[in-house]
Amino acid sequence: MSGATIARYRRVIPGFGITLGMTLLWLSLIVLIPLAALFLKTTELSLEQFVRIVTSPRVVHALQLSFGLSLAAAAVNLLFGSAVVWALVRYEFPGRRLFDAIVDIPFALPTAVAGIALTNLYAENGWLGRLLAPLGIQVAFTPLGIFVALVFVGLPFVVRTVQPVLEDLEAELEEAAATLGASRLTTIRRVIFPAILPALLTGFALAFARAVGEYGSVIFIAGNLPNVSEIAPLLIVIRLEEFRYADATAIAAVMLVASFLILLAINLLQRWSERRTRGD
Amino acid sequence: MSDQPLALSGYASRTGYPSGMRAFRTPSMVLRQVKPASDARADPTPMRWAIIGITIAFLTLFVLVPLANVFAQAFSKGLDAYFAAISNPDALAAIQLTLIVAAISVGLNLVFGIVAAWAITKYDFAGKSLLITVMDLPFSVSPVIAGLVFVLLFGAQGYLGPWLQAHDIKIIFALPGIVLATVFVTFPFVARELIPLMREQGTLDEEAALSLGASGLRTFFKVTLPNVKWALLYGVLLCNARAMGEFGAVSVVSGHVRGETNTMPLHVEILYNEYQFMAAFAVASLLALLALVTLVAKVMLEGRAAKE
Amino acid sequence: MKIALHEVTRRFGAFTALDNVNLDIHSGELVALLGPSGSGKTTLLRIIAGLDWPDQGEVHFDGEDALSRSVGERNVGFVFQNYALFRHMTVFENVAFGLRARPRRLRPSELEIRSRVKQLLELVQLGPLGERLPTQLSGGQRQRIALARALAIEPRILLLDEPFGALDAKVRKELRRWLRQLHDEIHVTSVFVTHDQEEALELADRVVVLAKGRVQQIGTPDEVYEQPQSAFVHHFIGESLSVPVTIAAGGVHFAGRKLDLDPHGLSDGEASLFIRPYEVTVVPESGSALLNGIVKRVHGFGPARRLEIALQEGDREHFIEVSAPRHEAVGIGQHVGLRPRAYRLFASPADRSQGV
Numbered sequence: 001m002s003g004a005t006i007a008r009y010r011r012v013i014p015g016f017g018i019t020l021g022m023t024l025l026w027l028s029l030i031v032l033i034p035l036a037a038l039f040l041k042t043t044e045l046s047l048e049q050f051v052r053i054v055t056s057p058r059v060v061h062a063l064q065l066s067f068g069l070s071l072a073a074a075a076v077n078l079l080f081g082s083a084v085v086w087a088l089v090r091y092e093f094p095g096r097r098l099f100d101a102i103v104d105i106p107f108a109l110p111t112a113v114a115g116i117a118l119t120n121l122y123a124e125n126g127w128l129g130r131l132l133a134p135l136g137i138q139v140a141f142t143p144l145g146i147f148v149a150l151v152f153v154g155l156p157f158v159v160r161t162v163q164p165v166l167e168d169l170e171a172e173l174e175e176a177a178a179t180l181g182a183s184r185l186t187t188i189r190r191v192i193f194p195a196i197l198p199a200l201l202t203g204f205a206l207a208f209a210r211a212v213g214e215y216g217s218v219i220f221i222a223g224n225l226p227n228v229s230e231i232a233p234l235l236i237v238i239r240l241e242e243f244r245y246a247d248a249t250a251i252a253a254v255m256l257v258a259s260f261l262i263l264l265a266i267n268l269l270q271r272w273s274e275r276r277t278r279g280d
Numbered sequence: 281m282s283d284q285p286l287a288l289s290g291y292a293s294r295t296g297y298p299s300g301m302r303a304f305r306t307p308s309m310v311l312r313q314v315k316p317a318s319d320a321r322a323d324p325t326p327m328r329w330a331i332i333g334i335t336i337a338f339l340t341l342f343v344l345v346p347l348a349n350v351f352a353q354a355f356s357k358g359l360d361a362y363f364a365a366i367s368n369p370d371a372l373a374a375i376q377l378t379l380i381v382a383a384i385s386v387g388l389n390l391v392f393g394i395v396a397a398w399a400i401t402k403y404d405f406a407g408k409s410l411l412i413t414v415m416d417l418p419f420s421v422s423p424v425i426a427g428l429v430f431v432l433l434f435g436a437q438g439y440l441g442p443w444l445q446a447h448d449i450k451i452i453f454a455l456p457g458i459v460l461a462t463v464f465v466t467f468p469f470v471a472r473e474l475i476p477l478m479r480e481q482g483t484l485d486e487e488a489a490l491s492l493g494a495s496g497l498r499t500f501f502k503v504t505l506p507n508v509k510w511a512l513l514y515g516v517l518l519c520n521a522r523a524m525g526e527f528g529a530v531s532v533v534s535g536h537v538r539g540e541t542n543t544m545p546l547h548v549e550i551l552y553n554e555y556q557f558m559a560a561f562a563v564a565s566l567l568a569l570l571a572l573v574t575l576v577a578k579v580m581l582e583g584r585a586a587k588e
Numbered sequence: 589m590k591i592a593l594h595e596v597t598r599r600f601g602a603f604t605a606l607d608n609v610n611l612d613i614h615s616g617e618l619v620a621l622l623g624p625s626g627s628g629k630t631t632l633l634r635i636i637a638g639l640d641w642p643d644q645g646e647v648h649f650d651g652e653d654a655l656s657r658s659v660g661e662r663n664v665g666f667v668f669q670n671y672a673l674f675r676h677m678t679v680f681e682n683v684a685f686g687l688r689a690r691p692r693r694l695r696p697s698e699l700e701i702r703s704r705v706k707q708l709l710e711l712v713q714l715g716p717l718g719e720r721l722p723t724q725l726s727g728g729q730r731q732r733i734a735l736a737r738a739l740a741i742e743p744r745i746l747l748l749d750e751p752f753g754a755l756d757a758k759v760r761k762e763l764r765r766w767l768r769q770l771h772d773e774i775h776v777t778s779v780f781v782t783h784d785q786e787e788a789l790e791l792a793d794r795v796v797v798l799a800k801g802r803v804q805q806i807g808t809p810d811e812v813y814e815q816p817q818s819a820f821v822h823h824f825i826g827e828s829l830s831v832p833v834t835i836a837a838g839g840v841h842f843a844g845r846k847l848d849l850d851p852h853g854l855s856d857g858e859a860s861l862f863i864r865p866y867e868v869t870v871v872p873e874s875g876s877a878l879l880n881g882i883v884k885r886v887h888g889f890g891p892a893r894r895l896e897i898a899l900q901e902g903d904r905e906h907f908i909e910v911s912a913p914r915h916e917a918v919g920i921g922q923h924v925g926l927r928p929r930a931y932r933l934f935a936s937p938a939d940r941s942q943g944v
Contacts, residue, residue: 011403012639012659013486014496019399023411026392030464031417034429037439041432080338087335090321091328099335101579102343108518108571109347110525111423112545113564116552117346120353120561127349152342174321184323213422215528216545220552233424237532240428245437252425259420487639488672492686492741493660502685506676 038256041249053250058226059235063254066232067262069143070211073150077207078200081158088159089166107156111216118149119220141223146231149217154207161203165196198274205266212259350568353561365562373539374547374563381455381530381543382523385462389519393470394512398500400471401478402486412475418467426464427532430457453535458543461529466519473515477508510585514578521574525567589650589744589777590615591636596645598631598801605631606642607801616775618768620788623798624824629781630749632798636779637747638662649744665738665776667748671730673722679733680718683708686741708736711770728759735767739774748780752787764791785825789813797821819934822862829908831861831879831899833933840933842879843901851933858936863928866911870895870918871925878925881908883918890914897924 042050053059087093088100106114122129122139129140139145169192177187215233223229232255239248323331355362365371396415400408418426432438434451444451451457485507489499505512527545534541538550544563551560591613598606606628613619621629634640636647638659647654654662673682683705687696696704709715712732722730731751738746751767752760768791771778782788788795789809797804797812797820805812805821816822823830834841835856840849842861849861873880884907885896892911895918899906910926912918 010641010658012490013402013483013499014490014658015398015500016403016405019395020403020405022392023396023399026396027411027414030460030467031414034433034464035417035421037432038425038429040439080334083331083334084338087331090323091332093332093336095336099339101575102339102347104575104578105343105347105571108521108574110527110545110564110567110571112527112548113350113525113567113571114346115527116548116560116564117350117353120557121346121349127345152346155342171321178321209420213420213425213528215422215424215531220549233422233528236424236428240431240532243437245432245435248428249432252422252428255422256425263420484668484670484672485674487659488666488668489674489685489689490659491637491639491664491666492689492737493663494685494689495660498689502677503674506674 038249038252041245042253045246045250049246050250053247054254058230059232059251061227062230062232062235063251063258065143065146065230066212066255067258069147069150069231070208070214073147073154073211074204074208076151077154077158078204081155081203081207082162082200085159085162085166089163103156103159105156106152106154111153111214112220114152114217115149115220118145118152118217122148122221140221141229143222143229145221145223146218146229149221150211150214153214153217154211157206157210158200158203161206162196162199165199169195194273194276198270201266201270201273205263205270208266209259209263212255347568350561350565353557354565356561357558361558362562362565365559366566368559370539370542371547371559371563374542374544375566377455377458377540377542378524378544381458381462382520384459385466385523386516386519388463389466389470390512390516393468393474393515393519396471397474397478398504400475402483415471416468418464423465423526423528424532426529427461430460430464430533434460452533453537453541455541457533458530458541461533462523462526465526465529466522469519469522470512470515473511473518474508477511478504481507510581514581517574517577521570524570591654591745591777591779592646592648592651593632593636594646594648596632596635596642596647598628598635598640598642604801606635609645609798609801609803611796611803611806613777613779615777617793618771618778618780618791620792620795621779621781621798622783622785622788622795622824623804624783626800627798628801629783629798633747633749633779633781636745637664637666639666663741663744665741665743665746667731667734667738667746667751669749669751669753671722671734673730673734673737675722677721678718679709679714679720679722679725680705682722682733683737683740685737704740708740711739712736713766726759727755728763731755731763732766735770739776743776746776746778748778750781750783752784753782760787767791789825797824799824816862816932819860819862822932822934827865828862829865829910830863831906831908832901832936833859833861835859835933843899847879849928849931849933854933854935859933860936861928862932862934864930865894865909866892867928867930868910869927869929870910870912870916871927873923873925878927880923880925883920883922883924886918886920893918895924897926 045053054063084099084103088096088103119140120126122132122145124130124133124138124140126140132139137144139148173191173195174187177191182190213233215231215237218231219234222231222234224234232251236248236251236255239245239251366375400412431452434440434444434457436445436452438452451460485503486499489503490496494502524543525545526543527549530543531546531549534543534546536542536546536550538547542550544567548560548564548567551557551563591611593609593611596606596609596611597604609628609632611632621632623629631640635642636654638654638657638661641655649662659666674685677685684701687701687704690696705718706715709718712735714729714732714736717725717729717733722733725733735748735751752763755763764787780791789812792809794806795809795812796806799820804824805817807815812821813826816825819830822828831842833847835851835854835858837856838851839846840851840859840861841847871878879899881897881899883895884898886893887896888894891914893914895910895912897908897910899908918924
């Protein structure tokens, strides 16, 4: 018995090697290798070619349209989603449970179904289209239609992300603020809002990410006119059908990188706001 | 929690909105009733009415109306026309293909989702956070890009294209390609439902089982699995709903051959583009029904999970 | 079965949970690991069980190396702090789990399992509850089922992690008594972890006092109570009051005055005088050889009263609490002298080697 150092740390629960191994294998086969193929293809282009493709007017327009409308739609969802989640968590009203349940529909509904439903709805003779036509507002086959579709698909994200946080918010925080003389507005602004801000930002980010990549809900209502109402994912599909793989890849690469950067920024913003709220 | 993945992956933060299944935030975070507002938390009445009004209007306009439209259009020419549309041979072929693809994809992702959730929640290891982030990638990638990557690998001009042609193996424009694309986009669903729950449950039950002499497998089947059964079921439901409804990714790899490589969503597209609106909505209504069933099941599962 | 731990050390990053722990547990003993939170007692228990491994050191069961075996192979019965009952199985299935988990050739027949489980449920006095689910049981009942489950596999050692921590006081007392009786019946070597000294002293054959990952003292409950070997043990077990004193020129000094106390062989320097509050005689102030102070507060019910006394040392006051029989007339503001009937001296923390 010498008390020599024995490095005998073992894992109590068996199966580490095989489960991690299987996970990594599956991940590689389905996700990593295909994505690697994407970036490999991108590197086949010379820098000059790459720049030429992504700066061509049609591509630039498509990217601007996709990102711009996605940001706008996510912002709308942030605004209205806040109202919705507030009503669902804080108020009682007839049909509240029903409305709570239907928030998930845009997430669960197949995109093609949403696409044709929205198009039909906002077409000139559709239920809503015919109400808007006299006002001179055309939704179907215009960028406005794309916007509507993107609001639809992003709707659940803000609500479902903020909902648990709002539900868990201690009543005592607001009661304390009230006893200290804060008005309702001040309480909302300085007690509640900072607490849910990280969740709001996350919801916004998720809605944005979803909208940028959205295809099925949009292509029916969009009109798809190059340089007018053509979204980036559609342009990728068109290039693929033309066997212009390099072009398609370049656009995809730009989309991925831009999304990554924007989401990274939002993530940092979210962590910063979390730190401020928690004070650590 | 220190091993939170980045928002970029589309998962993000401790609120972890996986998909709407709030009750699987663990037994301790059960679906709560709305608390009666104490005076200190009461909002001024005009504000209440305004917000409730906005909520009802917004949700009705953006969710209920489009949904109702699907069914209205589907039955716009009567029941007979409806049933004719969905029993049309091409439609039936599309339904069959959709079911096959879903069965395979869900089956695979079920097994690997469980394995991945086990690896992530029962052990500590370096790079876990990275692993979780990577696992969420399919969530944040556009479905079109998901299809694109497989075309780049297996398409006629893809990296493996020539080799596949030489061996007369068809992946793109055939079933394997559709399955691959579907597996890609539904990859994280099962794991995402399991991970938060298993993380909260910790390893105590497993340690107890092991101390009683149980093997790893027995521990998993008799102890771990029963503890997560509702979350697992919900993950499978979601995975299935997405698998059956996937459009963008499958559209890219499919080839759109009517009666052969069309899933239901693709068939809807074809019908719509041919101006066969009623038929398109008829098939679409089946998918909408699937979505509704999934949501009803979710509410029921939430109730079950809360009771435990 | 006897357990031998030799120089067991466990670190978590920069934090040392166990520091060179040596311990011998005799066959059939009931041993308590007692200490405040963070003392390493649960870590030690888990290392014995095989739910954790030491960075250094050896663990032997009956002379055989235990560290080369996994938790399942060690045949230990572990009772978790929150019971860890399988909530989707009935009480019966929980208790039968270990038996059913055995490989086919070692597994008893279903009939045998049934009778064994029945026996165990009778043993823990929960015979009729076999078909219930754990959520339908009270805390005390769950605890006994957890114990029955652990006993089902006929373990060589029984390990209990704060077994009564989650229960209320009355149930805890009952179960303590019951556990001791059980142990006397079945004589399995048992180790339990607790932070409650009353529990440890009441139940155990021997007590191991741990603090900050080190063993402070090992002994019978009497030894640990009557003969604490370090300031920590004196302070942790039973009540104590302490007064900082100086050892010089063969005598014990406080506030510049020499006290009529024997330095017990301590070398010169700072030290602490430890006394049990009820082992002090309170007298009207007289001889300079006593501790002198002023009564600040008088409170308490029952046969004895508690006196809060301020001892003056230079310009500082030390507050201590002593017990005085009720019939003695002592008032606030009164000057009193304190004569300890029994006391211990420990060198100050700077010199930790004193006392094990």
